Amino acid sequence: MSLLSNPYDPGDFFDEMYAGDGGVRPHYRSLVERLGTLPLAEFERRRAAVDLAFLRRGVTFTVYNDSEGTERIFPFDLIPRIIPAKEWSRLEAGLIQRITALNLFLHDLYHKQKIIKDGVIPAAQILSAKHFRREFMNFAVPHNIYVHICGTDLIRDRDGNYLVLEDNLRCPSGVSYMMENRSAMRRAFPNLFQSYGVRPVEGYPEMLLKSLLHIAPHRDEKPSVVLLTPGVYNSAYFEHCFLARQMGIPIVEGRDLLVQDARVYMRTTAGLLPVDVIYRRIDDDFLDPSVFRPDSMLGVPGLVAAYRAGNVALANSIGTGVADDKVIYAYVPKVIKYYLDQEPILPNVSTYLASDPADRKFILENMAKLVVKSANEAGGYGMLIGPASSKEEVADFRAKVAANPRNFIAQDPVNLSRSPTWCDNRLEGRHIDLRPYVLCGEKTVVTPGGLTRVALRKGSLVVNSSQGGGSKDTWVLAGDK
Amino acid sequence: MLISLLHRTTFVYAGKAHDSFNEVRLRPVDDAGQVRRSFELRTDPAARMRDYTDFYGNAVHYFDVADGHSRLMIEAISEVETTPNSARPPVPEVPNLEPGSEREMLAEFLVDSHYVPLEVEVWKEAKDALSGGRSDVWSDVRTICGHVFRTFAYKPRITGVATLATDAIKLRSGVCQDFAHVALGMCRCSDIPARYVSGYFMRSQRKHDDDEASHAWIEAYVQGHGWAAFDPTHDRPADERYVKVASGRDYADIRPVSGTYRGAKTRSLNVEVRVREAEAAGAAR
Numbered sequence: 001m002s003l004l005s006n007p008y009d010p011g012d013f014f015d016e017m018y019a020g021d022g023g024v025r026p027h028y029r030s031l032v033e034r035l036g037t038l039p040l041a042e043f044e045r046r047r048a049a050v051d052l053a054f055l056r057r058g059v060t061f062t063v064y065n066d067s068e069g070t071e072r073i074f075p076f077d078l079i080p081r082i083i084p085a086k087e088w089s090r091l092e093a094g095l096i097q098r099i100t101a102l103n104l105f106l107h108d109l110y111h112k113q114k115i116i117k118d119g120v121i122p123a124a125q126i127l128s129a130k131h132f133r134r135e136f137m138n139f140a141v142p143h144n145i146y147v148h149i150c151g152t153d154l155i156r157d158r159d160g161n162y163l164v165l166e167d168n169l170r171c172p173s174g175v176s177y178m179m180e181n182r183s184a185m186r187r188a189f190p191n192l193f194q195s196y197g198v199r200p201v202e203g204y205p206e207m208l209l210k211s212l213l214h215i216a217p218h219r220d221e222k223p224s225v226v227l228l229t230p231g232v233y234n235s236a237y238f239e240h241c242f243l244a245r246q247m248g249i250p251i252v253e254g255r256d257l258l259v260q261d262a263r264v265y266m267r268t269t270a271g272l273l274p275v276d277v278i279y280r281r282i283d284d285d286f287l288d289p290s291v292f293r294p295d296s297m298l299g300v301p302g303l304v305a306a307y308r309a310g311n312v313a314l315a316n317s318i319g320t321g322v323a324d325d326k327v328i329y330a331y332v333p334k335v336i337k338y339y340l341d342q343e344p345i346l347p348n349v350s351t352y353l354a355s356d357p358a359d360r361k362f363i364l365e366n367m368a369k370l371v372v373k374s375a376n377e378a379g380g381y382g383m384l385i386g387p388a389s390s391k392e393e394v395a396d397f398r399a400k401v402a403a404n405p406r407n408f409i410a411q412d413p414v415n416l417s418r419s420p421t422w423c424d425n426r427l428e429g430r431h432i433d434l435r436p437y438v439l440c441g442e443k444t445v446v447t448p449g450g451l452t453r454v455a456l457r458k459g460s461l462v463v464n465s466s467q468g469g470g471s472k473d474t475w476v477l478a479g480d481k
Numbered sequence: 482m483l484i485s486l487l488h489r490t491t492f493v494y495a496g497k498a499h500d501s502f503n504e505v506r507l508r509p510v511d512d513a514g515q516v517r518r519s520f521e522l523r524t525d526p527a528a529r530m531r532d533y534t535d536f537y538g539n540a541v542h543y544f545d546v547a548d549g550h551s552r553l554m555i556e557a558i559s560e561v562e563t564t565p566n567s568a569r570p571p572v573p574e575v576p577n578l579e580p581g582s583e584r585e586m587l588a589e590f591l592v593d594s595h596y597v598p599l600e601v602e603v604w605k606e607a608k609d610a611l612s613g614g615r616s617d618v619w620s621d622v623r624t625i626c627g628h629v630f631r632t633f634a635y636k637p638r639i640t641g642v643a644t645l646a647t648d649a650i651k652l653r654s655g656v657c658q659d660f661a662h663v664a665l666g667m668c669r670c671s672d673i674p675a676r677y678v679s680g681y682f683m684r685s686q687r688k689h690d691d692d693e694a695s696h697a698w699i700e701a702y703v704q705g706h707g708w709a710a711f712d713p714t715h716d717r718p719a720d721e722r723y724v725k726v727a728s729g730r731d732y733a734d735i736r737p738v739s740g741t742y743r744g745a746k747t748r749s750l751n752v753e754v755r756v757r758e759a760e761a762a763g764a765a766r
Contacts, residue, residue, distance in 0.1 A: 124588030134536030260547045290502035290741045301741045302502040302545050
């Protein structure tokens with residue numbers, strides 16, 4: 001008996017592997033052949049070896065609001081998600097187009113605000129955005145790059161069209177899983193990679209370091225770069241350590257840095273060493289208690305003063321959150337058109353704004369059929385999936401939306417595409433999304449791959465790791481099969 | 482009127498403080514109502530001063546004191562000439578702002594802000610105040626502020642720096658900061674764009690033991706005129722005796738002195754404010 005002896009029914013969804021007629025899509029054929037010859041016991045053996053490796057390497061994340069307060073292993077599924085070259089080149093072009101427009105948008109918002117004056121986005125939407133940082137109006141960021149690291153969440157609808165679900169422009173995480181997944185797969189199926197022409201993702205840390213060096217304020221010396229983490233209790237601490245190690249840069253907490261005369265230094269056993277670039281994995285609010293939240297113990301007092309004085313660069317810049325606000329998201333297609341005079345290559349999911357009276361009425365009346373999200377939360381927190389919720393949950397959310405409309409949006413539920421996933425000793429279709437990583441430095445580059453997250457619970461559409469999701473390796477092919 | 486100002490803030494630490502980072506908004510503005518003749522800012526221990534202009538046009542000076550110190554003094558001395566009452570244009574009687582681009586740009590002064598949550602009790606307070614029906618926007622602002630003046634008691638040391646407008650409504654008392662926050666909430670619930678103003682007020686008759694302090698009032702947006710200032714603590718428009726330092730959505734945007742430090746567990750704070758009509762000789766200088 002092999003893995004593929006009884007194919008599942010793709011049902012009413014777009015399946016990554018099976019075409020509508022039940023045949024296997026061309027770019028999955030070699031994989032199917034290989035898995036077909038693999039005895040079940042051998043597959044299980046490799047799966048167990050991968051699980052053990054993840055545990056040993058400490059590839060974990062933390063779940064918040066959980067009474068057990070536990071660090072967990074990120075569940076990994078051995079069946080890769082495969083993207084042929086032609087499909088990828090379109091995704092790549094779409095992602096570059098989007099981030100280019102978003103960087104222009106942020107520069108404009110923090111300077112002349114032409115897009116508001118031209119009536120493309122109502123001023124009220126910007127002025128009421130929680131992460132619009134008034135403190136940084138007219139502040140010049142190096143090379144006008146606001147977002148250096150971006151993780152964009154993509155999904156596919158019933159017809160297999162890729163749609164942008166959200167942009168993560170503050171501190172996107174997950175890239176370490178992309179790399180760990182790849183290294184696990186290379187060990188589990190060493191021969192498959194060569195014959196398949198899977199493009200490598202291992203260059204990411206080097207490209208990230210390049211983007212960080214690009215914004216160093218003192219170009220004449222060898223710039224020093226550090227990664228600033230909130231510490232061991234952060235859900236992505238594993239990733240912070242991983243990236244710092246891969247790039248060969250120090251990982252520091254707020255208390256390891258200090259500011260003197262608007263210059264940032266790192267405390268070391270050899271005395272104070274100047275710091276030029278900070279890859280910060282701390283949100284704006286916690287960066288500097290003397291400017292933002294006074295109760296923050298995570299940040300560095302005076303950091304903002306040093307940033308303002310141009311003596312240190314931050315990636316990402318301060319204030320990028322205004323552009324990944326879910327209300328502003330709804331305007332991104334217009335943003336692309338406005339700055340680039342192009343049609344968006346990757347469309348948005350159709351979105352209703354509760355702040356708009358007509359949309360609000362529609363949302364309140366149809367809530368049980370919609371996905372409702374709060375404007376500034378991530379990780380699957382603060383959202384309602386109408387069709388999967390009880391009457392009480394819907395009523396609760398209706399009151400929330402009525403009380404603070406600016407904070408909510410609603411979307412038509414998208415039947416996320418499904419990918420074959422190993423569940424209880426057989427392959428079944430499970431819903432997936434994709435988060436590719438974009439870096440903006442001297443050039444804008446997209447790592448060929450990304451983090452494919454999978455909703456492991458049957459029928460579930462929530463792929464977030466904090467809500468019971470797992471992940472898969474993502475193969476971008478050099479060719480089309 | 483030529484007004485001279487002194488604003489001195491002194492922190493005394495129980496032990497040594499170090500790595501102290503501070504932002505201050507202490508420089509009076511230049512606008513139609515006043516001209517800044519001079520401004521000096523100094524600290525002890527001395528520090529290198531840097532500055533930027535914030536989103537609302539306020540001057541922000543920032544500095545740090547890295548070395549250990551047991552005391553930090555921040556002193557702002559300025560001289561401001563205010564426009565005489567006779568030269569101030571009257572506020573026209575116009576209806577509230579129509580929807581449109583001008584209103585769009587004022588959106589943040591119509592929604593809730595940190596100290597001014599737009600909760601049901603604020604909205605009720607506004608309904609009560611305007612129960613006689615709406616009039617032109619400036620009259621409505623005066624009605625709202627008059628309501629606050631009459632139905633709230635001015636009582637120092639009941640409220641604090643963290644008191645929200647909704648807390649002040651429960652207590653029905655407070656100081657100028659609370660009066661301003663309540664009035665702002667009521668204006669915004671009534672769809673009138675309104676902002677917080679910090680500054681100083683010169684008392685013409687001063688008793689010897691009066692505590693002098695900085696003051697706060699509000700500005701409401703009147704179409705065709707711009708921002709018009711009203712003081713709910715004294716129930717009158719801000720006139721030539723008022724010196725404006727900064728404006729924003731509420732107190733959180735204009736904190737005169739804010740910062741952090743390491744070291745000493747506790748500190749005491751002393752603020753000394755002096756507001757005087759400058760001597761004629763000073764005027765000629």
